[in-house]
Structures are given as structure tokens and as C-alpha cells.
């Protein structure tokens with residue numbers, strides 16, 4: 001299973017380094033063999049030697065150049081980072097990233113052989129408009145994406161469940177994951193208010209290949225506990 005932490009705009013560089021040190025210790029003490037990823041803030045990106053895969057929450061589709069405020073692949077290469085989060089709902093709905101911009105970014109980092117965690121998910125009003133409309137909406141988020149890319153991981157994150165404490169029922173997650181797996185066989189993570197107290201339930205659902213955790217991952221002990229839960233379920 002893939003257990004991923006999206007630290008978003010949280011933890012300083014010093015706090016992130018401490019977080020990673022503590023998480024590495026916990027993973028080793030508990031003999032965790034799951035794929036564990038941490039996406040820290042840009043200022044906290046660093047080379048990392050250990051079990052944890054460090055990914056970037058974002059980067060522009062360029063090696064370098066005149067793109068004020070952005071980082072490019074040259075800045076990731078410096079740290080040996082080859083994993084990127086693309087299409088997160090907060091970049092789509094808060095920062096206004098368009099599907100075209102997302103596809104361009106996807107293609108750039110695909111061509112560099114990056115492992116891509118590609119996020120899809122519907123806002124509440126789309127969900128409330130009915131299943132068919134919701135599936136059409138999510139399908140549009142796949143447009144332009146190479147569904148055969150071998151280093152693609154999908155993260156289904158219903159926007160209305162992110163940071164709200166609300167999660168779909170296990171039945172709803174199972175239904176959505178079953179439908180999304182029909183679109184493509186890539187590993188499929190669930191994200192949206194995953195916590196220690198619901199991680200086992202979520203990870204036990206068919207077609208859930210892991211979790212992408214935001215707020216609850218900021219507590220490194222809790223995030224490690226979720227890794228232990230995944231380990232226990234994996235036998």
C-alpha cells in the first residue's frame with residue numbers, strides 16, 4: 001500500500017527535517033515495508049536517505065527559466081526528487097490551475113520519468129447533482145492524461161471531504177474506486193479527512209490501494225500509526 005502525507009503549507013524546514021527523522025525512526029522500529037511518501041512545503045525540499053520517498057507538492061513544467069515564484073525540475077534534481085503531486089483540488093479550485101496547465105505539467109514530468117500522484121475529485125455541488133454528473137465531472141479531470149503511464153498513481157479526493165472531517169461512507173468510496181479502476185488500473189489512493197480512527201476502515205475497502213493524508217499527517221505519530229495499520233492489513 002501507498003501511504004502519503006501532503007504537508008501542504010505547514011511545517012518549517014527545521015520542523016520538516018525533525019518530522020522526517022522521527023518518521024524514519026518509527027518506520028524502522030515497526031518494520032514498515034509499505035510505500036511511504038511525504039510531500040513537504042517547497043522550502044523544506046531536501047535530499048533524503050531512508051525509507052521515505054520525498055515528493056514535491058508542485059513544480060512548473062520547466063527545468064528552469066523566467067517563471068517568477070516557480071521551481072523547476074533542476075531544483076528537484078538537486079535533491080534527487082522524482083515524485084510530484086499534480087492536480088490537487090486546492091491548486092485547481094483555490095489557485096485556479098486549469099486542466100490545460102495541469103496536463104502540460106503532467107506531460108513535462110512524465111517525460112522526465114517522474115512518479116506522478118494525480119489528484120481527481122468533485123466539489124460538493126457536483127456530488128449533489130447526482131452520480132452520472134459526478135462521474136462526467138471526474139472524467140473531464142482525466143482528459144489529456146496518459147492513462148497508460150507506468151509511473152502514474154491516482155488520488156481520489158472528494159473536495160468536500162478535504163479538511164472538513166467529513167468522509168464518504170465506505171460504500172460510496174468502494175463504488176467510486178470501483179468505477180475509477182474501470183478507467184485505468186493505476187494504484188488508486190483515497191484522500192479526504194483520513195485520520196487514525198478511520199484509516200483501517202478506509203484501507204480495508206476494495207480498490208483502495210492507499211491513502212493521501214493532509215491535516216492528520218501533521219502529527220508524525222499519527223501518520224506513522226496509519227503506516228502501521230496499512231502494514232497490518234498487508235500481512
Ligand SMILES: O=C(CO)COP(=O)(O)O
Pocket residue numbers: 006088157161162163164165191192193194212213214215216
Ligand atoms: O488534501 C488532502 C491530501 O492531499 C486531504 O486533506 P485532509 O486529510 O486534511 O482532509
